[in-house]
Amino acid sequence: MSRINSPAELESFRKEILSQRDPDKPCITLCSGSACLATGSGKVFAALEQEIEKQGITAEVSFRTTGCHGFCEQGPIVVIYPQGICYLKVQPEDIAEIISATIKEQKIVERLLYVDPNTGEKSSLEEDIPFYKHQQRLVLGANRKIDPKSLEDYLAVEGYQALAKTLFEMTPEQVVGEVKDAKLRGRGGAGFPSGVKWDFARNAPGDQKYVVVNCDEGDPGAYMDRSVMEGNPFAVLEGLMIGAYAIGANEGYVYVRQEYPLAVSNLAIAIEKAEKYGLLGKDILGSGFDFTVKVHRGAGAFICGEETSLLNSLEGKPGEPNARPPFPATKGLWGKPTNINNVETWANIPLVINKGADFFSAIGTENSKGTKIFSLVGKVNNTGLVEVPMGASLRDIIFKIGGGVPDGKQFKAVQTGGPSGGCLPENLLDTKVDFDELTKAGAMMGSGGMIVMDEDTCLVDIARYFLEFLSDESCGKCTPCREGIRQMLKILTNMTNGLGQEGDIELLQELAETTKGSSMCALGKTAPNPVLSTLKHFRHEYEAHINHQKCPALACKELIAFYIDPDKCKGCGACLRKCPADAITGEKKKIHVVDQGKCTRCKGCFEACPAAFDAVRILSGEPVPVAVPEEV
Amino acid sequence: MSEISLQVDGKQVTVEEGMTILQAARSVGVAIPTLCDHEKLAPYGACRLCTVEADAHGRTNLIAACQHPVEKDLVIRTRTEQLDRIRKVLLEQMLAHAPDSEQIVALAQIYGADPNRFEKDANFCILCGLCVRYCAEIKQKHAVGFFDRGAKREINFIPEIAVRECWDCKECFPLCPTSALQAAYVLTEALMSPPEPVAKGCGGCGG
Structure with missing residues (x-):
């Protein structure tokens, strides 16, 4: 086919393409977006090509690499049409079985199916997986049907x-x-x-x-x-x-x-x-x-x-x-x-x-129409791209589609709108994703970033992280953005290092007013948002950092100490062997003790201590009791 | 060009279209503080001291008077409690870099800015860009420029250009509201050697 010169020629070309495609012919699609490529989609591609030829089914099956399907947590993703059978985390060694079982004998390879972590139920079809079921993929949907190069x-x-x-x-x-x-x-x-x-x-x-x-x-x-x-x-x-x-x-x-x-x-x-x-x-x-x-x-x-x-x-x-x-x-x-x-x-x-x-x-809310794609990341089970109609609640996105917070941890906050956005707490989870509603709640739609945070996240540290990002990324042209971010970042860094002072919150608010009010562009005008939204919803964390040198999330390294509970320690040596700083002393069957001067707070001991003992505690804002290395 | 009427601090002002709010205010004797504005240079909007309150289309916005063109029926307020607070903080931020700048110290007195509010930062430049823009726009030499971005932004002379252009010019020196520009130049000077007098004939062959 050469140049298309009219709408009629376009339609006849389209018909010609469709007539050559049998909708009932098995078609294997492999996600080849950046995320799946990172998890090995390239090797799976080579294996598929080889195996299709080896098993002699080149004529009976079509094969296509596609763009991102969105369920990046579970990549590489293979979907087999016309049924829409979805295999996740596919590796090259799975390919022979996929072809001989699913393509040749219409059998499902059970071990590659999605398993709901909450119910243990398996889903063989893409559309039945909860991650996809609650989405409306009007824009992203075509990604899985087409080869982006075709x-x-x-x-x-x-x-x-x-x-x-x-x-x-x-x-x-x-x-x-x-x-x-x-x-x-x-x-x-x-x-x-x-x-x-x-x-x-x-x-x-x-x-x-x-x-x-x-x-x-x-x-x-x-x-x-x-x-x-x-x-x-x-x-x-x-x-x-x-x-x-x-x-x-x-x-x-x-x-x-x-x-x-x-x-x-x-x-x-x-x-x-x-x-x-x-x-x-x-x-x-x-x-x-x-x-x-x-x-x-x-x-x-x-x-x-x-x-x-x-x-x-x-x-x-x-x-x-x-x-x-x-x-x-x-x-x-x-x-x-x-x-x-x-x-x-x-x-x-x-x-x-x-x-x-x-x-x-007809889709969406009164003033926000259509769908919106969000990049759902952070402490959430189903990391990936999510497209929902405007008006879906944050709760539905994070829990129904995202599958909630991993490892049984508590949800703490969701950050929407990128570095200029804001963090919303649990009691605002029913907020609808809508340009105006999110802004009203103190966050913003932004371009669709959505970062879920669990109980282990310190919101003062999060504000510091975003300000650090903005400090690097501000162009530095105007004073309130360049200097305001610099000063706010200094204050936040001090707080997370236990050097917060009385009056810091008020100073942050004053700096925020200047930066927001007088910066030239949207970067500066929104730069204080990470500070303002966390101050609004998590002020107690700021106060704990300033007044008690305490990090309630036990995340700020300078404000925590690792302590081995003498009543629980069995003297097994697990933590001692793990410690990279030789900060733990102890002998077999004797209570182990952390030398606070040497400890780098890497959390290695906390993770190494067997769950049955649970002897390593993280303390913040309180003195570390003196422990004696006596017999257990 | 048509004329545009607006209000500045309660005074009715009629000026030509295309003028900035800063120019309109000056035309009726209303002074708005600024450190980066220069009559010969294009508006730049770096210091933001000229931020004013503007009512238009039923909304109140904060805008930079040096950059914002006049609009019909704008109502401008050049001093309010909020503007004073903003200017005070901006000046305090600049004083952390340039505590002895006469212009900044004078403005600090008007707005009650505390020179010791923020920790001193030994970089005497407030990045108003007067030198950079003058050299680019008026002299068209680009001998001094901005480097890096965000909190790391700074001005520097480009030695290769400075060695050719700066010895006899130095017109940017008096524009600088702090002493940073001269300091930057002195540092660059160490890298430069004065231009060689034009050689008369070739020394090699004696011709």
């Missing part, structure tokens, strides 16, 4: 249908209107209505306009955009083209982090293939609409996720923000009207056009 696969799942509809059946005004009616809000963090943003760029005077994809995802622990870009680059490009048509742009840029090599290479392949088929370039689908796109790799600065910094970086200048106004919609890249949206926002556009604004706006 335009044919994308066409098989209605790809480019929205573009054809836009170019031939809709005026640019109608496209903007549809996005406005859908009430789609930007997925990058601020939640600004996308249609309104498009309208600004559309109405801005100027012949030359630009559209930009923001794939500079930098929040610690967040990888929604990476997975969409790696797994379905065509959808992002299709959304971008629709946006370009709507605002009147013929050139686009994709700003991707240098740290996302797979996203960069899959995107480059997608662009090359789309160009080959005439789905990028001149006179797309014979519509007269021209569009070209360039990929720009970011150099790793978090601040470049902020749109004015991103544009400066694209122009080859230092990634530092500009004041707004002027907004990029009127004066953006090279001074021309520019519309920037985040990856997930662009990926939602084909859906909005295909299914219509009514369909889209």
